[in-house]
Amino acid sequence: MEDKIRAIASFNALEHDGKADVNSVVSRVVALFPEERKNLKNLIPRIREIVDEVNSLTKEEMTGIVQREFPELLSSRTKEEKKSLPDLPDVGNGGVVMRMAPSPSGPLHIGHARMAILNDEYLRRYGGKLILRIEDTNPSNIEPDAYQMIQDDLRWLGVNFTEVVIQSKRFELYYSEMRKLIEEGKAYVSTSPTEEFKSRKQQGLPVREREETPEENLERWERMLSGGYEKGEVYAVVKTDLNHPNPAIRDFIAFRIIDTPHPLEGDRYRIYPMMNFSVAIDDHFLGLTHVIRGKDHIANTEKQKYIFGYRGWKQPYYLHYGKVSIENTILKTTFIKKGIRNGDFTGWDDPRLGTLAAFRKRGFDPLAIRRYYVESGIGSVDTTFSWEIFYSFNRKIIDSRSPRHFFVSQPVSLKFDFEGTLNADIPLFPQASGNAEKGSRRYKVGKGSIMISSQDYAKLNGELVRLKDLGYFKVESSRIEYLGESINEDVQKWNPNRPLGKVPIIHWLSGNEVPFRVVKPDGTVDSGFVENDALNYIGMVHQFERYGYVNVLNEREGYFTHP
Ligand code: GLU
Numbered sequence: 001m002e003d004k005i006r007a008i009a010s011f012n013a014l015e016h017d018g019k020a021d022v023n024s025v026v027s028r029v030v031a032l033f034p035e036e037r038k039n040l041k042n043l044i045p046r047i048r049e050i051v052d053e054v055n056s057l058t059k060e061e062m063t064g065i066v067q068r069e070f071p072e073l074l075s076s077r078t079k080e081e082k083k084s085l086p087d088l089p090d091v092g093n094g095g096v097v098m099r100m101a102p103s104p105s106g107p108l109h110i111g112h113a114r115m116a117i118l119n120d121e122y123l124r125r126y127g128g129k130l131i132l133r134i135e136d137t138n139p140s141n142i143e144p145d146a147y148q149m150i151q152d153d154l155r156w157l158g159v160n161f162t163e164v165v166i167q168s169k170r171f172e173l174y175y176s177e178m179r180k181l182i183e184e185g186k187a188y189v190s191t192s193p194t195e196e197f198k199s200r201k202q203q204g205l206p207v208r209e210r211e212e213t214p215e216e217n218l219e220r221w222e223r224m225l226s227g228g229y230e231k232g233e234v235y236a237v238v239k240t241d242l243n244h245p246n247p248a249i250r251d252f253i254a255f256r257i258i259d260t261p262h263p264l265e266g267d268r269y270r271i272y273p274m275m276n277f278s279v280a281i282d283d284h285f286l287g288l289t290h291v292i293r294g295k296d297h298i299a300n301t302e303k304q305k306y307i308f309g310y311r312g313w314k315q316p317y318y319l320h321y322g323k324v325s326i327e328n329t330i331l332k333t334t335f336i337k338k339g340i341r342n343g344d345f346t347g348w349d350d351p352r353l354g355t356l357a358a359f360r361k362r363g364f365d366p367l368a369i370r371r372y373y374v375e376s377g378i379g380s381v382d383t384t385f386s387w388e389i390f391y392s393f394n395r396k397i398i399d400s401r402s403p404r405h406f407f408v409s410q411p412v413s414l415k416f417d418f419e420g421t422l423n424a425d426i427p428l429f430p431q432a433s434g435n436a437e438k439g440s441r442r443y444k445v446g447k448g449s450i451m452i453s454s455q456d457y458a459k460l461n462g463e464l465v466r467l468k469d470l471g472y473f474k475v476e477s478s479r480i481e482y483l484g485e486s487i488n489e490d491v492q493k494w495n496p497n498r499p500l501g502k503v504p505i506i507h508w509l510s511g512n513e514v515p516f517r518v519v520k521p522d523g524t525v526d527s528g529f530v531e532n533d534a535l536n537y538i539g540m541v542h543q544f545e546r547y548g549y550v551n552v553l554n555e556r557e558g559y560f561t562h563p
Contacts, residue, residue: 001036005029005047007070009054010062018059020051031392035563072386085121085378088290089317095128097289100154100161101279103135104146106333108153109354110369110385111326117373118292118321120159131286132161135279136168137272139262143337147264149348153356157366165286167278168265174273175225177281177311178236178254182217186310187254189220189236191229197237201250204242210251224257225271231257238277240306249302252276280304288316295320295380321378326385329354329521351559352523362521363541363551363561368394391562398549398561400433403537405441406468406507407516407544409528412457413449414480416510421446422482426469428533441533443512445470450480451509451529460504464491467508468545507545518550520560 008028013020025047030037054062066073088096098119102112123130132154136142143149147166154161181187190197192207200207209217224234236255244250254277261267273281279300283291284307301318308315330336331354339345349357359369371393376383404427422445429435450467452460452475460475464487467473472483472491483491487503513529520526534542534552541551541561549561 001033002046002050003069004033005043005050006054007066007068007073008032009047009051010057010065011070011073013054013057014059014062014066018055018062020054022048022051025051031396032388034392034395072384072389074383085118085125085374088122088126088319091126091289095126096122097129097131097287098122098291099131099133099165099283099286099288100159101133101135101293102150103138103141104143104150105141106143106146106336106355107149107348108356109331110329110356110359111324111331111354112153113157113356113369114321114324114373115293116154116157116159117370118378120157121370121374122290122292123160123162128289129162130160131163131165131288133165133282133286134167135275136166136262136264137275137278139258139260139272141334142263143333144263149357156356156360157369165282166264167273167282168262168269170278170282171265171269171271171273173285174255174278174281175271178273178277179218179221181238181307181310182221182236183214184310185214185239186306187236187238188212188217189224189234191220191234194232194235197235197251201242202247204250206242210237210239224255227270229257231259231270233257238303238306240303246299246302248299252303276300276303277307280307283316284308284311284313290317290319292319292321292378295322295382319378320380322380322382324376324383324385326354328387331355350523351519351521361551361553362559363398363549364394365397368397387562394562395549398541399543400429400435402541402543402549403428403438403534404430404543404545405531405534405537406509407518407528407530407534407547407550408451408453408507408509408513409518409526409547410454411451411509411528412454413451414457414475415478416445416448416450416480416482418445418447418482422470424470441531443510443531445510448511451513452480452506453528456504456506460506464503466503466505468505470508472503507547514555516556516558518544518547518558518560526560 009020009025012025100116188209190207190209197207235253237251238254242250253274255271257270258272298320348355349361372390424443426441428439465473471485472487474481512532514532516530518526535555538552541549544550548563550558552558
């Protein structure tokens with residue numbers, strides 16, 4: 001924790017000309033580590049010392065500390081950059097025409113959300129069009145439901161696409177554009193073995209067909225389209241420069257034969273465009289002005305440039321952003337698909353997955369995702385997704401609207417021999433939430449039993465404890481005894497190790513509990529009981545006090561949101 005605080009202080013100092021400020025460091029610590037709030041009294045003097053220490057360091061030393069101890073902070077940007085994303089160049093009066101180009105191999109995940117949100121932010125800034133282009137040109141990797149799921153995911157994110165274009169409906173356009181390139185000698189159709197094509201390219205040498213006339217190549221193209229070849233026998237190639245210093249940019253395959261039936265088109269087409277070809281043709285015909293995509297597309301931009309050049313088209317403005325690594329979740333579509341089929345995952349919204357469907361089910365507010373990606377900017381430096389920062393954004397949004405309830409996991413039931421009735425009146429929302437007038441949970445507690453979690457029990461057996469909003473109690477073996485609403489010095493003598501201010505305050509249940517389970521992001525389940533008032537708020541994220549935020553899905557089960 002001290003190392004993290006030192007990193008937060010260094011980061012704060014870097015944001016403020018080398019001088020960290022104690023108050024901003026404290027609030028950042030609490031935002032990122034809410035469980036430290038109760039420990040603040042001890043922590044503040046230490047934070048003060050750390051801030052003094054850090055303020056005497058050089059900026060290089062501060063940067064070193066942040067990079068070593070808490071590199072995720074760097075993806076949350078400085079104040080200047082935080083203001084907004086950079087402007088795009090050459091935006092005309094009609095605004096921008098941009099696109100999102102996912103493949104329908106599955107629904108969108110938290111990685112895709114970045115491209116969607118950045119595009120949408122620019123559409124909001126400039127107006128114009130944002131096309132959702134579904135790139136379904138690999139029939140063996142299509143999940144038929146994904147066409148719809150992708151749109152649902154985008155709507156949930158608040159991303160306003162203005163039209164949907166499906167590439168498998170545009171094959172005739174791709175064919176006719178390829179024909180033109182062949183006619184102009186800018187492309188050819190080869191039946192040379194692909195190994196030979198590759199190895200000759202590596203040496204900067206052409207295959208035989210590259211040297212043949214457009215007429216000969218056109219003839220092969222027509223034969224390819226009319227079913228005159230078997231799969232693997234033929235492919236069509238766009239010429240680039242065989243001497244290009246980067247062999248990956250030299251002549252690239254634009255079409256090949258695929259016999260797998262297409263989920264929308266069946267076996268209507270056998271000749272499939274490769275991504276670089278269909279992307280270039282569509283980016284032109286859809287009138288794109290600006291394309292933002294990951295750095296991994298830089299070589300593709302270079303290849304696509306040849307098509308634009310041959311046809312005399314103006315290229316859109318490209319912006320390539322750095323990679324975001326997202327750890328501690330599962331994103332790989334093929335793996336997820338297999339897991340769903342095997343029954344290892346409950347579906348696309350299994351809490352272990354990084355899909356937006358899972359995020360939705362865990363109760364995240366899409367605005368937290370937007371804020372995260374806007375604040376991490378569009379730079380070309382690679383970053384790592386910080387769950388801590390993302391959680392802190394989400395917490396800030398949902399905290400004041402999350403009703404409070406008690407959930408006791410792995411409960412221990414303690415015998416309560418009490419003649420009389422205790423009244424509990426527990427606020428549904430904390431005072432500071434602005435929702436305090438929304439009432440409280442009222443319970444009567446009498447002779448019977450009281451439940452606390454086994455975790456608390458292990459620490460408290462034989463000790464004095466405060467049951468939240470009920471009073472002081474003493475836990476002794478299998479019983480719990482009421483001591484009163486307040487305790488005096490006599491009780492204190494009985495328990496000298498715990499000065500009054502240090503008596504733990506814990507959550508509890510008595511006579512108003514229902515069985516409930518919480519499914520965690522690692523797939524494990526916490527079983528226990530929740531107070532029955534919680535069931536009046538199904539479909540909402542709750543704060544289960546001293547436990548964490550939970551999206552209550554139905555009367556038996558919730559998904560853990562975050563601590
Ligand atoms: N469909 C491509 C992909 O999934 C995107 C193509 C592009 O952005 O140019 O990576």
